[in-house]
Amino acid sequence: MPVxxxxxxxxxxxxxxxxxGVGDPPQPLRVVRDTMEERAGAYxxxxxxxxxxxxxxxxxxxxxxxxxxxxxxxxxxxxRMNEDLRRGHGGQELKPALGKLVADEVxxxxxxxxxxxxxxxxxxxxxxxxxxxxxxxx
Numbered sequence: 001m002p003v004x005x006x007x008x009x010x011x012x013x014x015x016x017x018x019x020x021g022v023g024d025p026p027q028p029l030r031v032v033r034d035t036m037e038e039r040a041g042a043y044x045x046x047x048x049x050x051x052x053x054x055x056x057x058x059x060x061x062x063x064x065x066x067x068x069x070x071x072x073x074x075x076x077x078x079x080r081m082n083e084d085l086r087r088g089h090g091g092q093e094l095k096p097a098l099g100k101l102v103a104d105e106v107x108x109x110x111x112x113x114x115x116x117x118x119x120x121x122x123x124x125x126x127x128x129x130x131x132x133x134x135x136x137x138x
Contacts, residue, residue, distance in 0.1 A: 053126055071105045
């Protein structure tokens with residue numbers, strides 16, 4: 001499961017990215033600098049509020065195909081519905097019902113993954129802001 005860590009720092013912040021990395025084992029960091037002039041004031045204001053702290057934005061993704069295969073293996077209801085579909089039983093309402101069951105379970109697992117990551121990092125945080133996922137993480 002790839003984990004992306006972003007940090008926006010003031011130009012004066014000592015980044016300390018010389019040969020280190022993030023994770024276990026450490027993976028190299030890629031530093032991208034952009035002027036972001038349009039929102040510079042807002043970023044500066046937020047950076048001042050975070051003085052003495054490090055701010056990170058995490059994006060986490062998982063292998064969706066593997067997750068979609070995992071749910072029917074671990075759910076008796078999904079497995080039963082899938083078998084009924086393969087045998088031609090259950091009528092036209094069964095396919096959307098199976099899709100909804102799998103989608104709901106995938107959503108619950110995503111929430112559980114995110115919750116576990118936030119819970120692990122929370123003791124080191126002064127402030128946590130959560131937002132809904134938007135778009136695809138590649």
